[in-house]
Amino acid sequence: MLIYLVFAAVGFLSGSVLYCYGLPLIFKNIDVRKDRYDHNPGAYNAIKATGPLFGGMCLALDVLKGFLPVFIARKMGAEIDNVLFILVLIAPVLGHILGIFVKDGGGKGIAVSFGVMLALISVDFCVLVLAVFYFFCTYVVEVFPNSKRSIICFGGTSLISFISSFYTGHFVISVSLIIITVMVTLKHFESDDIHISQRLENLFKTNRN
Numbered sequence: 522m523l524i525y526l527v528f529a530a531v532g533f534l535s536g537s538v539l540y541c542y543g544l545p546l547i548f549k550n551i552d553v554r555k556d557r558y559d560h561n562p563g564a565y566n567a568i569k570a571t572g573p574l575f576g577g578m579c580l581a582l583d584v585l586k587g588f589l590p591v592f593i594a595r596k597m598g599a600e601i602d603n604v605l606f607i608l609v610l611i612a613p614v615l616g617h618i619l620g621i622f623v624k625d626g627g628g629k630g631i632a633v634s635f636g637v638m639l640a641l642i643s644v645d646f647c648v649l650v651l652a653v654f655y656f657f658c659t660y661v662v663e664v665f666p667n668s669k670r671s672i673i674c675f676g677g678t679s680l681i682s683f684i685s686s687f688y689t690g691h692f693v694i695s696v697s698l699i700i701i702t703v704m705v706t707l708k709h710f711e712s713d714d715i716h717i718s719q720r721l722e723n724l725f726k727t728n729r730n
Contacts, residue, residue, distance in 0.1 A: 524597055525605035529612040532590035536616025536633055539623055540582035541567035549575070554625070562620070563628035565667070580632055587613040587636025601644060602693055610637055610697035611704070618708050630705045631671060637701070645694050651678040668709040675702040 542562030545551040553566040564583055568576030594609050595601070613633050620627025638648035654674035658664040664673060679695070679702040686695035 522605060524594065524599050525603065525609055528590055528594035528597070528599060529605075529608035532587075532594075532609060532612035533616040535586045535590050536613035537619065537621045537627070538586060539617070539620055539627060540586070541576075541579040541628065541632075542623060544579050544582075545571050545575070559668075560625070561628050562623065562625075564632045583617070583632035584636040584639065586617075587633035588640045589636075591637050591640035595640065601641070601691065604693060606693050607697045607700070610694070611700050613637055614701050614704060618704055627708075629671065629708045630701070634675070634701055634705065638698075641694060645682075645689070645691050647678060647682050647694065647698060650681055651675070654678055671709060672706050675705050678702070 539562050541564050542553055545553050545567055549571055551570050553570040554560040554562050557566045557569075559566075564576065564580040567579045570576070571579075590613055591609055594606075599606055599609060614630045614637060616627075617633040618627045618630045635648060635651065638645075638651060642648055651674060654677050655670070658670045658674055664670040675698075679698045682691070682695045682698045686692045
């Protein structure tokens with residue numbers, strides 16, 4: 522039990538470090554939230570504000586902060602079929618979303634979620650499913666705005682994970698993805714500063730406005 526609680530705490534603290542906000546501020550004196558409609562301290566705004574090289578480094582660190590706690594926990598003996606492993610999986614995402622080290626809170630949790638899922642690739646392909654959804658919604662059907670795209674991609678991944686869990690037995694991973702999807706969705710509603718009822722209505726509109 523202790524190992525799950527320890528790595529949940531480690532993952533939460535790791536996730537709480539907002540590299541995409543802190544590094545541009547420290548090294549380039551750029552607040553990536555400024556002049557951005559969603560004021561999100563995340564990878565997309567970091568890349569837009571600082572360029573692909575520096576922003577890409579920030580993105581990689583955001584992925585790693587989700588990957589490493591889960592990866593190390595598994596190496597230390599944490600089992601994916603233990604219900605407490607849910608805490609290990611959701612902790613980095615929750616830490617990123619809450620952003621306890623930043624006054625105005627954290628980001629939307631997309632990159633760190635990829636990192637968490639990437640740590641499971643040896644037993645589950647959820648990260649590849651999410652990547653395929655993002656590719657399809659970006660380059661094939663071009664879903665806009667970004668919030669709608671993310672909600673559809675995470676929701677679709679969670680649905681497929683839930684269905685496949687009846688065959689793979691990865692119910693802990695499936696439940697964790699559902700929780701992560703709920704957290705990411707709620708954070709998108711909050712960041713877009715639109716009432717949930719209005720955002721749900723807009724979610725199913727096909728125009729880009």
